[in-house]
Amino acid sequence: MQPTVPLYRSVLDQLRADMRSGELAVGATLPSEQELCDRFGVSRITVRRALDELAQEGRIDRGAGRATRVTAPRLVHAIAAFEDPFGPLRLVRDTELRLLSFDWCVAEGPIAQALQVDDDDQVLRIARLRSRDSEPVFHTTAFLPAWVGSMVNRKALEATALHDVLAAAGHVPAAIQRQMSAAPCPKAVARSLGLRAGAPTFRIDRLSRNAEGRPLHLLVGYWRWDRFSMRLTSDATSEGGTLIIDEADTSGNRFLEQMVDPAKI
Numbered sequence: 204m205q206p207t208v209p210l211y212r213s214v215l216d217q218l219r220a221d222m223r224s225g226e227l228a229v230g231a232t233l234p235s236e237q238e239l240c241d242r243f244g245v246s247r248i249t250v251r252r253a254l255d256e257l258a259q260e261g262r263i264d265r266g267a268g269r270a271t272r273v274t275a276p277r278l279v280h281a282i283a284a285f286e287d288p289f290g291p292l293r294l295v296r297d298t299e300l301r302l303l304s305f306d307w308c309v310a311e312g313p314i315a316q317a318l319q320v321d322d323d324d325q326v327l328r329i330a331r332l333r334s335r336d337s338e339p340v341f342h343t344t345a346f347l348p349a350w351v352g353s354m355v356n357r358k359a360l361e362a363t364a365l366h367d368v369l370a371a372a373g374h375v376p377a378a379i380q381r382q383m384s385a386a387p388c389p390k391a392v393a394r395s396l397g398l399r400a401g402a403p404t405f406r407i408d409r410l411s412r413n414a415e416g417r418p419l420h421l422l423v424g425y426w427r428w429d430r431f432s433m434r435l436t437s438d439a440t441s442e443g444g445t446l447i448i449d450e451a452d453t454s455g456n457r458f459l460e461q462m463v464d465p466a467k468i
Contacts (some may be wrong), residue, residue, distance in 0.1 A: 327352025
């Protein structure tokens, strides 16, 4: 008996095939979510899951208020697994935590797509700042769908990792997708990190799902370019590695800073 292929996988494989054949060439606009639902006979949640995968692979560009387009192929290095799937959370265990904001907002664009909610649904938005020795290191904004966010206590977030807060409410992630890339620091984040708008940062997007594949929360974080480096250690007998905060080589980071001109962003 052959295993059943998830519906989103069938949609994903066909869209990839369309891109390889040129039917969906670089720069082409993808059909709307509803058009894809009609074409494949699946739900919008299934279509969004397939589009999430394509976005993670760097094959499409999605944004609020604009059409989804096919992008030129880019190099994406995927790490299959860490020795401890929650090991990266220990990065921030010894940092100082400050809750910056805790409010409800309307989901839209990529946030609604990632959380598989409608564009006018309310989601909980949590902004926090991590510091080391009183120096800012990591700014995060987390978005939680209402069915998860309604169980989150604001007071607990002032001293506890979000993963632990969710676990206490009975929401333990069964799968976590992470993507990290270089990105200019947004104006809304720059002041908290002590950077100028447009300065280089390491951006991480993390989406967690429960055992049923339902999104629990989306986190968008920015590391200061001069206070973070990523090192993955592995050998022939290991299945993954560990991520640690390290003393970065600031000479290379200064060169990176010069390459990104905020005036041209």
